[in-house]
Amino acid sequence: MSALRVTATAPGVVKLFGEHAVVYGKPAIAMAINKGIKVTVEETNDDSLVILAKDLSVKGIAIRVTGGLIEGNVIDDGQLSKLASYALTALRLVSERYGGDLRGIRVIIESQLPIGAGLATSAAVSVAAVAAYARLINVKLSKEDIAKIGHSVELTVQGAASPMDTATSSIGGVMYIKPGIELKRLSTSLKIPLVVGYVERELTTSELVKRVKALYGKYPAVVEKVMDSIGAIVDEALAALNKSDYVALGELMNINQGLLEALGVSNHRLSNIVYMARRAGALGAKLSGGGGGGAVIALAPGVEDKVAVAVKLAGGEVILIDADYEGVHIEDYN
Ligand code: MEV
Secondary structure (H helix, E strand, C coil): CCCCEEEEEEEEEEEEECCCHHHHCCCEEEEEEEEEEEEEEEECCCCCEEEEEECCCCCCCCCEEECCEEECCCCCCHHHHHHHHHHHHHHHHHHHHHCCCCCCEEEEEEECCCCCCCCCHHHHHHHHHHHHHHHHCCCCCCHHHHHHHHHHHHHHHHCCCCCHHHHHHHHCCEEEEECCCEEEECCCCCCCCEEEEEECCCCCHHHHHHHHHHHHHHCHHHHHHHHHHHHHHHHHHHHHHHCCCHHHHHHHHHHHHHHHHHCCCCCHHHHHHHHHHHHCCCCEEEEECCCCCEEEEEECCCCHHHHHHHHHHCCCEEECCCECCCCCEEEEEC
């Protein structure tokens, strides 16, 4: 039986190794975190498709559907209208594939994460919206199906995206991603004691992906070697995870940060946090995600508190996280 109201939650994601190079087919390792995005999709009695965002400390937006056509009527600025376009595209792709009328639908987005801080909020919105709307129209999708549609949502909205964030948000846990070849959840039970910090972003992920592409175009022989080295780091990191070798994981994070610097995606504030975290005892620290501001992760077994203070002193906000092993799930329906 069809539900009238469904809520799905999808976790945010930290990128442990391999961001940017993963766009060029290199492997990456990412971990789902226990804070994420909640999307509620409910039937209403009118003809409109309304997308609202709650608790984001930004105004809501409304998009109206008339006679089956969607007219974008965005009453908002930057980040929120972006989030709404991921939710809208998710509903569109599901309804194109499986049927379902988009009229008379209200979508509510709630976040436990700072939006746009590089913790995969757009992937989590896409994944949660696909899961919630599919359940509303009574279509059964596996987490792998949701990951694939979620990736199509990101590709449609952004133009370029690897499957890393959407796969990790859908499936949960620690994921090894090799685009087009392999998508594997790692069986590691190793606790990865991370301090996560973030600063405001100067550039979006898609702008940074374009920058890296331009650098690659200009110096192909050089950048190719950087990408290959990041790929090699990921393979070493896989071995270090299997051996529960924190020291090696930290060192590999530091080398990965150096190569992200080489690609031009770190900035002064991020690098400052990275150095302060290392000085406070972190075994390794790097930016996580697209860069240009956004998230930093520091591997800090036994010194989490000290490293968190250092991140704050360096101007970052700290978010307390743990791993999530559940991935996207339906929380509630009736
Ligand atoms: C963004 O979270 C990570 C990037 O590698 C882009 C992507 O994988 O689509 C920069």
